[in-house]
Amino acid sequence: SKHAFSGLFSLKKLFLSENLISSLSPGVFRDLNRLEWLILDHNPLSSLTHETFLGLHSLVYLSMVHTSLQQLPHPSFCQHMPALDWLDLEGNQIQTLNYSILKTCSKLEVLLLMDNRIKRIPESTFQSLLKLAELNLSSNKIMELPKNTFKSLSKTLLKLNVSYNPNLRIHPIHFSHLTRLQSLALEGIEIQDIQTKMFLPMKNLSHIYFMKFQYCSYAPHVRSCKPNTDGISSFEDLLANMVLRVSVWVMAFITCFGNLLVIGMRSLIRAENNLHAACIKVLCCADCLMGVYLFFVGVYDLKFRGQYNRNALFWMESVECRTIGFLAMLSSEVSVLLLTYLTLEKFLVIVFPFSNLRPGKLQTGVILSSIWLMGFIIAVVPLMNEDVFGNYYGRNGVCFPLHSDRQEKPTAKGYSTGIFLGLNVVAFLVIVISYSSMFCSIYKTGINATDLRSRLHRDVAVANRFFFIVFSDALCWIPIFLVKVLSLLEVDIPGTISSWVVIFILPINSALNPILYTLTTSFFREQVEVLLCRWQRRHNLKKDRKSLTSSTIFMEAPRAPCCQAPAYLQRLSLIDADPRYA
Numbered sequence: 266s267k268h269a270f271s272g273l274f275s276l277k278k279l280f281l282s283e284n285l286i287s288s289l290s291p292g293v294f295r296d297l298n299r300l301e302w303l304i305l306d307h308n309p310l311s312s313l314t315h316e317t318f319l320g321l322h323s324l325v326y327l328s329m330v331h332t333s334l335q336q337l338p339h340p341s342f343c344q345h346m347p348a349l350d351w352l353d354l355e356g357n358q359i360q361t362l363n364y365s366i367l368k369t370c371s372k373l374e375v376l377l378l379m380d381n382r383i384k385r386i387p388e389s390t391f392q393s394l395l396k397l398a399e400l401n402l403s404s405n406k407i408m409e410l411p412k413n414t415f416k417s418l419s420k421t422l423l424k425l426n427v428s429y430n431p432n433l434r435i436h437p438i439h440f441s442h443l444t445r446l447q448s449l450a451l452e453g454i455e456i457q458d459i460q461t462k463m464f465l466p467m468k469n470l471s472h473i474y475f476m477k478f479q480y481c482s483y484a485p486h487v488r489s490c491k492p493n494t495d496g497i498s499s500f501e502d503l504l505a506n507m508v509l510r511v512s513v514w515v516m517a518f519i520t521c522f523g524n525l526l527v528i529g530m531r532s533l534i535r536a537e538n539n540l541h542a543a544c545i546k547v548l549c550c551a552d553c554l555m556g557v558y559l560f561f562v563g564v565y566d567l568k569f570r571g572q573y574n575r576n577a578l579f580w581m582e583s584v585e586c587r588t589i590g591f592l593a594m595l596s597s598e599v600s601v602l603l604l605t606y607l608t609l610e611k612f613l614v615i616v617f618p619f620s621n622l623r624p625g626k627l628q629t630g631v632i633l634s635s636i637w638l639m640g641f642i643i644a645v646v647p648l649m650n651e652d653v654f655g656n657y658y659g660r661n662g663v664c665f666p667l668h669s670d671r672q673e674k675p676t677a678k679g680y681s682t683g684i685f686l687g688l689n690v691v692a693f694l695v696i697v698i699s700y701s702s703m704f705c706s707i708y709k710t711g712i713n714a715t716d717l718r719s720r721l722h723r724d725v726a727v728a729n730r731f732f733f734i735v736f737s738d739a740l741c742w743i744p745i746f747l748v749k750v751l752s753l754l755e756v757d758i759p760g761t762i763s764s765w766v767v768i769f770i771l772p773i774n775s776a777l778n779p780i781l782y783t784l785t786t787s788f789f790r791e792q793v794e795v796l797l798c799r800w801q802r803r804h805n806l807k808k809d810r811k812s813l814t815s816s817t818i819f820m821e822a823p824r825a826p827c828c829q830a831p832a833y834l835q836r837l838s839l840i841d842a843d844p845r846y847a
Contacts, residue, residue: 271296278302285309291316299323306330313338318345325349331356343370353377355401364389371395379403379426386410392417403428403450416442428474429453441466450474452491459483461578479661482577490574497764498662500574503566505764512768513563520556520776524549527779540629544610547633548603551640552775554596559772561589562663573662581659590658591644593665593771598684599640600774604738605692606632612699616706643684647677654680663767667748678753685749693742733781741774 267290270276276297286308294300300321306328315338318324324346334357343349350372359381367373373394379401388411391397397418407430415422419442427433428450435456440449446467452474464470464484472489475481481490481500493500497509504510528549531542565585569576580586614623624632647657647666655674658664666681744766 267291267293270294273297274299276300280304281308282306283308287311289313289317292319294318295320297321302326304328305332307332309333311335315339315341315344321346323348326351328353329357330354333357334359336361337366340365341369342366343373346370348372351375354381356380358382360384362390363387364392367391368393373397375399377401378405381405383407386414388413389417391415394418395421397421399424401426403430403452405430406432408432409434410436410439412436412438413442415439419443420445422446424448426450427454431455435459435463437463440464443467444469446470448472448474451480452476456480461485481574482581485575485578495661496762497767498573498577501571503562503569503573503580503662504768509764509768510563510566513559513566516768516772516776517556517559517563520559520772521553523776523779524553524556528553540624540626541610543629544603544607544633547637548600548607548778551596551599551603552778554592555600555772555775558589558593558596559768561585577662581662581664582656583659586664587648587656587658590664590666591648594644594658595640596775597771598643598688599637600778601689601692602636602640603633604774604778605695606636608696608699612703615703643688647680653677657681661763663764665767665771667745667752667763667766667771682749682753685745689742690746693738696738737774737777737781741770744770 270279270293274296277299279297279300279302282304283306286305287310289310291314294303294317297320301323303321303324303326307330310329310332312335317338322345325348327346327349328351330353334354337354337359339361347369349370352370352373352375355377356379359378360383362378362383364387367376367390370376371393374396376394376397376399380403383402383405384407386402386407391400391414394417398421400418400422401424403426407427410427410433415425422443423445425440425443425446425448429452431453433454435451435454437458437460440446440463443449444466447469449464449467449470449472453476455476459480461483464473464487468486470484470487472491473481473484473487474491478490478492478495478498481487481493484490490500494505497505499505502510504513528546531546531549565580569580573580610624647654653674654677657666657677657680660666660673666677667685748763748766
């Protein structure tokens with residue numbers, strides 16, 4: 266009714282929320298000259314006129330949340346509300362916003378327009394809002410803002426929220442005038458050409474909210490940035506949590522020590538097949554690079570401890586980051602190619618034992634050199650043209666190009682996809698199929714053995730070893746394949762998964778290869794036993810000599826030999842044809 270509030274001259278607050286008010290007659294609030302608060306939330310008010318608010322000269326707070334409002338009264342929304350300080354229009358269907366609507370709202374300090382359907386905001390829209398301190402335009406359909414949209418708010422605006430306008434293109438000078446701004450929200454917006462200079466003019470900015478943690482590095486002077494972690498790094502540290510910080514050193518030590526130990530032992534112990542021993546040592550060298558990579562990640566984590574965000578952009582664009590990323594990629598791909606070569610070599614020996622397909626010394630040297638050259642080319646190509654590949658290795662704090670995103674250059678995305686889902690998948694399938702064929706061949710050959718128990722024992726041992734080789738490869742590569750596929754499908758992958766993949770899963774092969782390809786082989790164990798036996802003999806001989814010099818009469822007691830040659834074992838299967846595969 267037009268006279269519903271007649272005579273209520275002293276009323277200061279009026280709450281009309283969650284009714285079924287579909288219309289308000291012009292002048293319905295005419296007598297509410299002292300009204301300060303008017304709340305009309307959750308009413309189906311699809312339209313209003315500026316005469317609706319006639320008489321509300323003292324109104325400072327107007328809330329019309331979820332009222333299905335399609336258009337603001339035009340022109341001069343605040344014509345009859347000159348003291349309006351706070352306007353909340355969240356959750357409506359407003360499509361148009363311009364200068365003529367807001368030109369009489371000069372006292373407005375808070376304007377909340379989130380969750381509407383605004384597509385376009387003219388440059389002069391906010392020119393009359395001389396006291397506006399907070400502006401929320403989030404969750405609209407804004408596609409573009411004129412460069413000087415916020416220029417008139419430079420002296421007053423403290424909080425600005427334009428989040429979740431997914432098609433909005435942020436221009437480098439959009440915020441250059443907002444020198445007093447304290448909080449800026451840009452969540453849900455992909456900033457294609459983000460630059461540090463976008464945020465530098467905002468000297469008073471203390472809180473900023475982005476879609477991605479990586480964007481925080483472009484605002485190093487801001488005290489608080491959200492999200493404050495990508496699962497790998499945090500606002501304070503290169504490695505986000507204590508588990509990662511400890512694990513990176515543990516994995517680096519295991520990888521380096523294990524591979525260096527094998528290189529040393531293989532150099533000391535006489536090998537029955539020098540070419541195979543050389544291949545294993547080369548594999549250990551490649552795997553050792555992964556340990557070096559992890560070591561440097563740990564070092565730079567210590568260097569940036571507590572102040573990572575201030576150095577994040579510098580670090581990810583640095584030569585050091587690109588170098589260790591190059592080392593990790595080189596190690597990974599050379600290791601993959603070497604494992605594939607060793608598998609194929611073993612496959613030929615076991616499945617085709619009477620063929621002459623085994624490579625000689627020269628051929629082995631050429632193959633190993635080619636593998637290193639190919640790995641080097643794979644790792645170095647992204648560094649050769651930044652315009653084409655972008656910052657290929659500097660996509661995250663650990664400098665490894667595993668996760669793809671929209672900002673990644675198409676060439677870089679295609680290249681990493683070709684490596685991780687092309688070359689590496691093919692290598693993995695070759696290894697799985699080859700080991701399956703080898704086991705079948707060994708099993709069939711063993712059927713003719715006379716000693717059934719010995720044959721079964723031998724086949725079980727071979728099966729176990731083959732299983733662990735394939736299992737370690739699968740444990741390393743399948744999670745990497747999955748992460749890469751999901752990132753290409755733009756599935757939201759928790760950052761903690763990426764961190765586990767890079768710190769734990771990626772180095773698994775490098776850490777386990779020394780065990781699987783050297784320490785578990787019977788020939789290597791026998792040679793170690795012989796070496797230890799010789800050392801024990803020399804030690805005992807020195808003790809005996811000391812006893813002789815200190816005694817006038819010496820009688821050496823009979824001593825059992827410390828080691829014996831391995832008992833002769835009847836050849837039971839083709840796997841024994843070459844001691845490398847024992």
